[in-house]
Amino acid sequence: MTLAIKKLVRLATMGALALGVAGAASADTLKIGFLYPSPIGDTGWAFELDQGRKAVEEAFGDKVETFFVENVPEGPDAARILNQMAAQGAGMIMAGSFGYMNDGLKLAGQKQDITFIHASGYKTLPNFGNFQTRNYESAYIAGMAAGFVTKSKTLGVVAAYPIPEVVGIINTFTLGAQRTNPDITTKVVWLNSWFNPSKAQESARSLIAQQADVIFSLYQDTPSVVTVAEEEGVYVVNTSSDMKKYAPNHLLASMTIDWGPHFTSQVQATLDGNFKGTAYWGGMADGAVGVASLSSDLTADQVAALTSVMDEIKAGTFHPMTGPITDQDGTEKLADGVAIEDGAMLGINWLVAGVETRIPQ
Amino acid sequence: MTETIVFIIAGTLAATVPLLFAAIGELVAEKSGMLNLGVEGMMATGAAAGFVAVTLTGSHAAGFATGAGAGALLSLVYAVLTTLFLANQVAAGLAIGILGLGVSAAIGKRYEGTTVDALPKLDFGPLSDLPLIGRAFFDHDIMVYAVIAAAIATGIVLTKTRLGLVIRAVGESPHSAHALGYPVIAIRAACVLFGGAMAGIGGAYLSTAYTPLWAEGMVAGRGWIVVALIVFGSWMIGRIAFGAYLFGAVSLLELSIQGLGVNVPSQLLSASPYLITIIVLAVISRNPALIRLNSPMSLGESFRASR
Numbered sequence: 001m002t003l004a005i006k007k008l009v010r011l012a013t014m015g016a017l018a019l020g021v022a023g024a025a026s027a028d029t030l031k032i033g034f035l036y037p038s039p040i041g042d043t044g045w046a047f048e049l050d051q052g053r054k055a056v057e058e059a060f061g062d063k064v065e066t067f068f069v070e071n072v073p074e075g076p077d078a079a080r081i082l083n084q085m086a087a088q089g090a091g092m093i094m095a096g097s098f099g100y101m102n103d104g105l106k107l108a109g110q111k112q113d114i115t116f117i118h119a120s121g122y123k124t125l126p127n128f129g130n131f132q133t134r135n136y137e138s139a140y141i142a143g144m145a146a147g148f149v150t151k152s153k154t155l156g157v158v159a160a161y162p163i164p165e166v167v168g169i170i171n172t173f174t175l176g177a178q179r180t181n182p183d184i185t186t187k188v189v190w191l192n193s194w195f196n197p198s199k200a201q202e203s204a205r206s207l208i209a210q211q212a213d214v215i216f217s218l219y220q221d222t223p224s225v226v227t228v229a230e231e232e233g234v235y236v237v238n239t240s241s242d243m244k245k246y247a248p249n250h251l252l253a254s255m256t257i258d259w260g261p262h263f264t265s266q267v268q269a270t271l272d273g274n275f276k277g278t279a280y281w282g283g284m285a286d287g288a289v290g291v292a293s294l295s296s297d298l299t300a301d302q303v304a305a306l307t308s309v310m311d312e313i314k315a316g317t318f319h320p321m322t323g324p325i326t327d328q329d330g331t332e333k334l335a336d337g338v339a340i341e342d343g344a345m346l347g348i349n350w351l352v353a354g355v356e357t358r359i360p361q
Numbered sequence: 362m363t364e365t366i367v368f369i370i371a372g373t374l375a376a377t378v379p380l381l382f383a384a385i386g387e388l389v390a391e392k393s394g395m396l397n398l399g400v401e402g403m404m405a406t407g408a409a410a411g412f413v414a415v416t417l418t419g420s421h422a423a424g425f426a427t428g429a430g431a432g433a434l435l436s437l438v439y440a441v442l443t444t445l446f447l448a449n450q451v452a453a454g455l456a457i458g459i460l461g462l463g464v465s466a467a468i469g470k471r472y473e474g475t476t477v478d479a480l481p482k483l484d485f486g487p488l489s490d491l492p493l494i495g496r497a498f499f500d501h502d503i504m505v506y507a508v509i510a511a512a513i514a515t516g517i518v519l520t521k522t523r524l525g526l527v528i529r530a531v532g533e534s535p536h537s538a539h540a541l542g543y544p545v546i547a548i549r550a551a552c553v554l555f556g557g558a559m560a561g562i563g564g565a566y567l568s569t570a571y572t573p574l575w576a577e578g579m580v581a582g583r584g585w586i587v588v589a590l591i592v593f594g595s596w597m598i599g600r601i602a603f604g605a606y607l608f609g610a611v612s613l614l615e616l617s618i619q620g621l622g623v624n625v626p627s628q629l630l631s632a633s634p635y636l637i638t639i640i641v642l643a644v645i646s647r648n649p650a651l652i653r654l655n656s657p658m659s660l661g662e663s664f665r666a667s668r
Contacts, residue, residue, distance in 0.1 A: 039466075039577055041473030071466075071577075156620065187620040192631040196581045198572040199612075202372060206616040209368035222576045227476055246476060356622035 030092060030271055032056065033085035034068035035078065037097035043241040044221035046070060049096045049119070052259030059264045063271065074099025082107050086114055092270045094263065095119065104128065115275040117266050120165075124277040131262055134283035135165070135239060136172040136345070137313050138255035140320035141291045141306050142237040143176025145253050146214040147184060148302045149235050149295070150177070156207025157188045157216040158200050158225050162359045166218060168348045172320040173216060173237075174355050180305070187212055188357035197224035204228040214252060217243075226251065235295065244293040256292045281342070285314045321345060326353045363493060365621075369613045370497040374505050375571055376609040379404065379563035381508045383587045384594075384601050385515045386559025390436075391591055392519060393552035394532040394659040397439055398454030401584025402461020403557050404564035407432040409465035411565025412575040415477045424569045425504075425562050431468075432561020433554045435461050440553040444546045447663040458584070465577070472575045480504065480570035504566050509602075511559075516598040528552060532657030535664040545664055560584070586635075593642035596655040600642065608638040 034053050036046035053066050069085075072078050078100050085093055086107055092115045095104045101121040108116045108128040121130040146155050155177055159166050170188060177184040187210060189203040197220070204215050204225045217225035217238040223246035229236030230247035242254040262282055269275040282288025291310070294303060312318035323334030327350040334340060340348075351359060383400050390397050397403075411428030415421055439457045442448040480502040488499045519525040528548060530538045535545045567583070568575055586608065594601035611634040619627055646652060 039470070039473045041576075043474045047474070187622065189616050189619045190627040190631075192628055193581070195576075195578055197574060197576050197579050198376075198567065198581065199616075201572050202376065202613055203616045203619075205372060206365070206368055206613060207620050209364040210617065210620045211364070212620075222474055222574055222579075223476060224572055224574060224576075227574065231479070357619060358622070358624050360627040 029062065030060075030064045030267070031088070031090045032064055032066045032092040032094065032267065033088075033090040034066060034094045035072050035081060035085075035096050035100060036068060036070040037072060037074065037099070038221065039071050040068075041221075043223060043243060045240055046096065048240055048257050049094070049259060052263040053094070055260030056263050056267050059260075060267060060271075064267060072097075072100075079103035079106075086111050090114060092116070092267065101130075115266070115270045116277075117263070122279070124279055126277050127275060129266065129275075129277040129280065131259075131280040131282065132165075133257050133289045134281060135255060135257070135289055136168045136320055137284050138289045138291050139169040140172040140176035140313075141310055142216070142253045142255055143173035143178075144180045144306055144309065145176075145294065145298060145302070146173070146216075146235065146237060147177035147180030148298060149252060150181060150184070150214050152211040152213045153181060153183050153185065154210070154212045155184060155186045155214045155216065156204070156210070156212030157186060157218055158191065158203045158207070158220060159188055159218040160191050160194050160220075162190060164346060164348045167351060167359060168321075168345055169218060169239075170216075170355060171348065171352045174352055175320060175325070177214075178354055180302075184354055186355045186357075188355065190357075190360060195221065197222045200224045201228045205232070208232050208234055223247075242292045250295075251293055252295045252297075254292045256290045258288055258290065261287050283313070284310060285316065327351065328353055328355060328358065365617050367493055367497045369610060369617060371500060372613045373606055373609040374498070374501055376612065377605045378504050378508045379567045379571060380583055380587055380590070380605045380608065381512060381602060382504075382563035382566065383560040383584065384590050384605055385508075385511055385598070386432075386556035386563075387587055387591055388596065388598060388601060389515065389519070389528065389559075390552045390556030391596065391660055392532045392657055393528050393549045394535060394657050394662065394664070395440075395443065395549050395553050395556075396450045396454060396661040397436065397457075397553060397556055398451060398588060399435070399439055399457035399461060399584075400556075400560050400587045401580055401582065402458035402465070403432040403435050403560035404461075404567070404584045404587075405465035405578075405580045406435050406461045406468070407561025407564030408568035408580060409469035409472075409564075409575060411561070412477065412568040413468060413472060415569045416472060416475065419478075421480045421569060425565050428561040428565025428569075429558040430561065432557040432559070432564065434557070435464065436553050436557025436560075437550075439557075440550040443553075443663060444550055447665060450661045450663065462578075465580075469575045469577060474574070474576060476574040477569055479573040480566075502570055504570060512598055512602045519598065529657070532659055535659050535662075539664070539666050545666065549664070560587075563587075589639070590642075593639055593646065595646040595652045596657065600646065604638055604642045607641060608634050611637045 038046045040046045040050045095118045098120045108125050116128040118130040120132045174186045200220050201224045214235040215229045226236050226243045226246045230250045235252040237252050239255045244251050319339035321340035323338040324336045325334040326332050407428035410431035411424040414427035415424035439453050442453040443450050485499040489495045531548050539545045590601050590604045594604045615630040
């Protein structure tokens with residue numbers, strides 16, 4: 001009963017909010033609805049998506065009107081809100097979570113005048129594209145920096161679940177570190193939970209107790225791990241947002257995401273009437289991923305080394321997963337000079353030599 | 362290796378604080394016959410309110426007081442529903458549990474993802490400087506020790522004092538207690554409020570000391586573990602505390618084992634704190650007579666002073 005009431009209240013408030021927005025819009029502006037799976041907050045996934053929304057507003061001014069609904073659970077609620085956005089005359093919808101895929105596709109099939117962009121899915125339609133980022137590129141650079149500063153030659157990763165994207169990032173992080181410091185070992189703690197800031201902190205402390213002196217906060221949406229590293233005096237790398245303010249002394253690098261360029265181009269395509277539902281996998285070359293707030297403890301030479309590899313990645317002359325690469329069992333996975341293909345990278349399920357922890361089977 | 366052992370001991374002492382505070386409160390409430398399943402919501406509300414108070418005032422004392430107040434306020438809703446309107450205790454408890462999660466999200470909305478300074482650690486002088494032992498046992502904030510004192514005090518009050526006897530009498534047979542002239546509803550309500558306040562303190566510890574940040578959903582199921590600990594600890598404070606520390610220790614051991622690269626599926630490891638705590642508590646609590654003796658007879662039953 002209470003659940004039903006909670007839902008009613010939520011839907012009523014969302015409806016009121018969205019109606020208010022719809023009422024104020026004029027006929028020729030493009031209305032763009034944004035759905036976020038979590039609260040926007042100060043940092044993290046939804047925050048970065050919302051930065052993308054702001055970039056769109058800035059780029060198009062009066063030509064567009066954006067509105068968003070945050071903290072939308074995947075499933076029936078998402079379907080209702082998508083439909084509601086369509087009913088209010090949204091001409092474009094950004095669905096910010098993997099689990100919105102099927103409901104979004106269904107609506108896209110029914111409403112072919114609405115364009116959709118969807119985070120991290122794998123299905124497309126002519127009016128339904130998806131987007132994700134090549135975070136493994138920035139992870140390689142962060143790994144190189146970690147190799148420069150580590151004294152114990154032990155890196156620790158706090159990760160949620162062993163999905164291919166996370167596995168790929170751990171691989172390039174380790175490979176980058178091995179490039180600058182050959183005898184690196186990487187320890188991983190799998191949280192087996194998408195969201196548990198306290199457990200993330202405990203994991204970081206357990207890795208520090210096992211001599212890790214660079215901690216990688218991989219897809220932790222809160223600054224939990226970053227603050228522990230600052231407190232314990234070890235270096236930390238994090239994903240999604242710049243977290244310098246949470247670890248002013250010990251942030252080694254933040255791997256950042258910038259959705260602005262992609263969102264802007266897709267809005268432009270919608271305005272021009274030539275939107276194509278593409279699968280976008282943005283990397284450093286597109287300005288979609290980058291490295292920010294490099295620690296001032298890195299020497300000028302070290303920073304120059306990082307920059308030159310970044311330039312190679314941007315230019316397409318270097319792929320972080322280039323052989324010779326062997327997996328944990330010593331099997332050669334990529335021969336000398338061979339770079340991994342996109343399809344293999346998307347489904348990667350093995351860890352490189354040097355990572356101590358196994359992927360749970 | 363010694364570093365890992367120090368990490369587990371020190372970590373366990375801190376990780377258990379929120380659980381044990383909430384468990385002490387829930388034990389007292391249940392001893393009076395009130396089964397309040399809303400611990401998760403009360404902890405979340407206490408965490409959010411405490412965090413906001415620390416952000417605004419910079420005082421951790423204010424944070425714990427606000428957390429306790431918020432938890433108590435939420436439990437007041439439960440107390441009114443169950444004692445005055447005779448609502449079903451299970452349903453009312455679940456309702457305020459869900460309500461509490463929503464309230465915590467609303468309170469913490471503007472503070473999502475922000476941090477505060479952690480509760481400072483006590484300085485024991487030479488004791489804190491002892492090798493290993495100093496860092497394991499004497500490098501903590503005050504609440505780590507306060508919760509142990511609170512557990513002991515609660516045990517003494519419940520078993521050795523007149524107040525405890527009255528609470529237990531109300532929990533065993535509210536009608537008899539009523540016939541003896543005790544204000545059953547007032548006592549039950551007070552125990553529920555105490556439970557709410559303690560859950561609120563536990564939550565506030567989580568958000569202002571243990572993981573000094575606010576993120577919606579950060580209580581992450583601890584309230585349910587508390588409810589389970591009471592039952593599996595057969596309503597005895599010693600066993601409940603033991604269970605709480607065991608749970609904390611196994612949780613941290615699990616993380617350490619992963620880092621050591623032992624090839625055990627991490628999903629199994631993640632389940633191990635729950636499994637081991639339940640198995641151990643079930644084994645030490647296998648005497649059914651003892652359980653009957655300690656479980657409050659009227660637990661979950663509404664009381665109406667009739668005739």
